[in-house]
Amino acid sequence: MKKNEMLAELTGTFALVFCGCGAIVVNDSYQQALGHTGVCLVFGLVVMAMIYSVGNISGAHLNPAVTLGFYFAGRLKGKSVAPYIFSQILGAISAAGLLRIVFPPHLNLGSTLPATSLISAFMLEVILSFFLMFVILNVSTGHMEKGIMAGVAVGGFVALAALFGGPVTGASMNPARSIGPALISGNLKHVWLYIVAPILGMYLAHPTCKWVQGDSCC
Numbered sequence: 001m002k003k004n005e006m007l008a009e010l011t012g013t014f015a016l017v018f019c020g021c022g023a024i025v026v027n028d029s030y031q032q033a034l035g036h037t038g039v040c041l042v043f044g045l046v047v048m049a050m051i052y053s054v055g056n057i058s059g060a061h062l063n064p065a066v067t068l069g070f071y072f073a074g075r076l077k078g079k080s081v082a083p084y085i086f087s088q089i090l091g092a093i094s095a096a097g098l099l100r101i102v103f104p105p106h107l108n109l110g111s112t113l114p115a116t117s118l119i120s121a122f123m124l125e126v127i128l129s130f131f132l133m134f135v136i137l138n139v140s141t142g143h144m145e146k147g148i149m150a151g152v153a154v155g156g157f158v159a160l161a162a163l164f165g166g167p168v169t170g171a172s173m174n175p176a177r178s179i180g181p182a183l184i185s186g187n188l189k190h191v192w193l194y195i196v197a198p199i200l201g202m203y204l205a206h207p208t209c210k211w212v213q214g215d216s217c218c
Contacts, residue, residue: 005080006087008054012062013091017180018098019046021110025103040166044159048151055146063174064088069133069202070143073209085176092180100184109181112170112194121169121190122197128161129173129201130208137209173198 023042027034034042051060061067064085070076076084099109114121135157139150158173165171172178178194181187 005058006083008058009061009084009087010091010094012050012054012058012060013088013176014095015050016043016046016062016174017092017095017177019043020177021096021181022099022102024110025099025106029103029106036166037163040159040162043162044155044157046155047158048155051145051151051154055144055150058084059140059142059144059146061143061145062088062176063198064176065129065174065198065202066133066136067143068199069136069205070140072203073137073206075140076143088176089179092176093183094180096180096184099181107185108187109185111181111185111187112172112178112190113187114169114190114193116168118190118193122193124165124169125172125193125197126201126204128165128169128171129198130205131201132157132161132173133202133205134209137205138213170194173201175199 020039020043023034023039027039047062050062054060059070061070061084067076067081067084067088071078071081096109099106103109116124132154135153136145139145139147139153141147145151145154161173162171170178172194175195175198178191182191182194
């Protein structure tokens, strides 16, 4: 794996967490200035922007579960998985650390915290992650999220999922996005849910894609 691919994943995930979680912090700190819809749009738009920015370099996974989803689908070599995930988590932790410096009074820095039972939260995160990976597999080439419509489709789904899943679970679908703020803020109680559920959901997306698309999927 090339160093520029790791740097692309680090930078892209940093942007996702800094802008997305930063939007939550700003919304909490400044009288709901963005509103729920505004926060969702920030998450969707930053994902779209990073896909167009680094999708041609690393594929713009920005998410350890997506990286594993591509591996499960046979689109990514096993030797690339650990460097991708390391870069993504490092980017997320760095972004959360910077948010702590910029917004020191905020308690959770946009951590994903379930507002329902753990079973319901787990199921919702699995389902949202499943559909995210299903979309990604259908608009990507190999393990690369790039092309005219990839950013719109993936970013659009992230915003869509956040719109109705955000108030319930935070609609993470991304272990790195949850680990970064949780680690820096100390809200680690439920972080396991946001690691296991996205990976399970994205694992299930591959066989479903093959059933729908046939061998052309993977």
